[in-house]
Amino acid sequence: MKHLFLLLVISLSTFGQQKIPYGNNPKAGHYAAIRGINLYYETYGKGAPLLFIHGNNGSIQDFKNQIPYFSKHYQVIVADNRSQGKSIDTSDSLSYEQMADDFAALLDHLKLDSVNVVGWSDGGINGLLLASRHPEKVRKLAVTGANLIPDPIKSTDPWVVELVNHMIDSLQKAPESLERNRVLKLSRILVEQPHITHADLAKIECPTLVIAGDHDVILPHHTLEIASAIKRSYLWILPNSGHSTPVFYKNIFNSTVFDFLKTPYRKIEKQAKFY
Template identity: 55%
Template sequence: MKRIVSTFILFLFALSLHAQTNPKADPSKIAYGDNKAAGNYAKIRGMNMYYETYGEGKPLLIIHGNSGSIGDFSKQIPYFAKKYKVIVADSRDHGKTLDTLNMVDSLSYEQMSDDYAALLSHLKIDSAFVLGWSDGGINGLLLAMRHPEKVKKLAITGANLWPDTNSVEPFVLKYFDGIKKYYDKQKPSIARTVLLRHFNLLLTQPQIKPASLAKIQCPTLVMAGDQDVIKVAHTLLIAKSIPNSNLWISPNSGHGFLVLRSVDKFNVEVDEFFQRKYKKIAGRDLFQN
C-alpha cells in the first residue's frame, strides 16, 4: 500500500511540476499558483479563497480538479489570457485555500460551486465563461445549476454525475479506496486531513440526477478523452441531458489530455466554442454541418 500511495503522490507532483515548468507550455516561466503579482485572497463564505487573474477581456473562470490547484492550468492560462480576463482559484481545501480545515463540516461539490459564485460576486463579475476539468467540471455543472446567472457558457472535461462503476472505470474507484483506507490508519496531520477529504469526495460524490441537468440553459461543451477514467457512455449521458450542449471526445486520449498531450487542440476547441454562437442543427442541415 505504501508503494501505491507513493506512486499516486509522485504522479500528482509530477503532473503539477510538468504543468508549471515545461518551457514550451509556459515560455514566460510564470509561477502560476504562486504569482504574487497576480495573486490575492477573497474573504468569502468564512474563508480566504486564493485566486489569480490574468489578461483582459470577457471573464473566464477556470476550475481545477481533485487535489489540484491553479498551477495545473499553466498551459491554458497564457493562451486564454490573450483575449479573456482569466480568473483561476484554489478550491476550498486545495492549494492555498486551506483555512477551512478546522471547520467541522465535510467537503462537498455544492459548497465549492457556491464558493465560485461568491468569488465572481466578490470580483463584481455578473457572468463568466466557465471551464472545468474533472472535479472542476462537476463544480462547473453545479455552478450552472445553482447559479445560472453566473455562467455565460460552460465547458467541462472529465466530469461525472455519480461515483460508481457505471460512470467511472472500476480500477480508479478501487485504487482511490485503497489509498483512503491507508490514510485512515495514519496519525492525524494536515496532509492526512486534506487527502481524506479529497478521497471521500471522489468516492461518495457527486450525486447528480441526469434529469436535473435540464436546469442548465447556457450553451455547454461536454468533453472527455476516449480512454478517460470517466466512461464515454457516461460523458454522452451528460451531454444528452443538457439542452444546449455540444460533445467532443478526444481520440487516443486519457483524463489529462488537456495538459499532457493535446494542449493546443484542447485550447483551440474550447476557445472556438466560447467564441461561436450556439445553434441547433436539424432537418437538411444535418447533412451539411
Template identity: 55%
Template sequence: MKTLFLISFCVLKCYCIAFAQYPPEFKGSNYGNNPKAGRYADIRGFKMYYEVYGKGEPLLLIHGNSGSLNNFTGQISFFAQSYQVIAVDSRAHGKSVDPTDSLSYQMMADDFNALLDYLKIKSCYVIGWSDGGNIGLLLAIHYPGKIKKLASTGANIWIDKRAFPGDMLAAPNEMIDSLRKLPPSPAIKNAIKVWNLINQEPGISIEQLNSIKCQVLIIGGDHDVILPKHAVLIAENIPLSNLWILPNSGHSTLINYKNLFNNTVNTFFKKPYRIIKGWDQLN
C-alpha cells in the first residue's frame, strides 16, 4: 500500500510538471472494472484486458501513457450507440499485466493487431489519445488493412523540441529519477518501464507518415503539451488527412470539448473523405 501511494505521488508530481492537462481516471465510472463487459485475450505472452460495449462496426479505443480504458469514460457510452466499442488496457497498463522487461510503441501496436485477430476483426475504426495516438499511427503504418479510419489526438512522432516545449522534455527523466529512489517492487519496475516510453520513443519518420493509406483526423489543442505545429507537420505528411486544432484546449481535447469531440469524430468516421481547398465551399 505504501509503495502504491508513493507511485501515485510520483505520477501526480510528474503530471503537474508536464502533463497536468491529462486527467486522472474518472472515479465515478465503472469502465475498466465492469465484470459484465470485461474479458481477457491471451495473446503474445500476456493477457490483454478489454471491455466491449454496443453493436455495429468495431471501434478500438487506445489510451495514453499511464492511463487505462477508463480514460475514455466520456466517449464509450456515446460511441456504443452506433459502434461495437472495444476499450482496451494497453500492455503494462490497467489490468493488462506485462511480464516483459522492456516496452515499445511498436510492441504495443503489434499487441493491438493481435487482439483484432483474436477477435476476428478484419478492420476497425480507431480513436487514439496521446501515446494511444502514436500507437494508432503505427497500426496504420504497419497494418494498413486493419484501420478503416483513425482519429489521433495529442500524438507525436518525435521526442525533441520539434514536438515539445523545451521545459517539458525533462519531465520523464524527473519522473524516472523519483521512481528509482523508491523501494524496488514489481509496480515500481513497471512504472519505470512505462515512463521510459516517453523518454525514448517514438521515432516515426516522414516517409512512414507518407505511406499511411487510411483516412486520418489529426487533433490537438492550441495549448497542448504537443506543439500545435507538430500536429500540423503530422497532418501535412499523411496523404488522406484532416487537421483539427481546438481553441483554448490542452492535451485533453476529448475531455475539454467532450460533446464536440465525439460528434466531430463520429462525423469524420461516417462521411466520405473530401478536401475543401481555397475558395471551395462545403455543402
C-alpha cells in the first residue's frame, strides 16, 4: 500500500508536466508535399513566424531547448530537413541549395511571405542560402556554426574533416541499404559542400546575427569572414564554447537571439564605434 501511495504521489506531481514529443507530435505535426518529397514539419505558438533549421543528420528534436522559449512569442516552425527525420528522400544526391529551396517551398505552402530564420550548423548553411537565393523570404537571420566551404584549413577543424572521411570510407564498405545510403550522402555533403561565395552573401538583405563558439569545429576566422561579407550583420563568438551553442549555452543563446529578433538593426559607424 505504501508503495502504491508513493507511485500516486509521483504521478500527481508530474501531471501536466509531461515533455512534449518534439519531432513526433501528432497535435503539431504535418506533411507538405513539395519538390518531390513529403517534408515533415511541426508548428508551435502564435505570432510572427520563426523558422528553425537543424544540422546534419538531425531532426526537429534538436531544438527542444528553443521551441518552448520562442513559441511564447512567435509562431515557431520546425521541419525535418530532406533525407532526415521523417522527411524521407531516397535519391542518391543531396545539396544545400536543394534543402534551402525546400524551405522556400515550405513557406509558400504555408502561405507565408517572409519569416525570421534560425539555423544551426548545416541549418546555418541552409539559412545563408535561403536568405541569398530568396532574400524576400527572410526578415532576420541568425546562424550558428555555419561555413561557406569544406576546407580543413580555411573553414573547418582538420580533425573533423579527417573523422568524416573515415566515416565515409567505412560506409562505402558496408552492405548497401536505404539507411547506409542515407547516412553516406549526408556524410559526403559535409566534406564536398557548400560552395558559397562572398557574392552570394552580398545578396543577403536582412539583418543577420552570425554566431559560433570560440572553439567551434568551424574556425573562428571563418565565422568572422562570413559576418564581414554580409552587409547588415552582427558577430557573436561565445567564449569557452564549441559547436553546440543552442544546447550547452541554451539560456544565453535563446535570450540573445530573442533580443536580436525583436530589436531594430543598428548601423554602427563613425562615433558610434566608440560606444
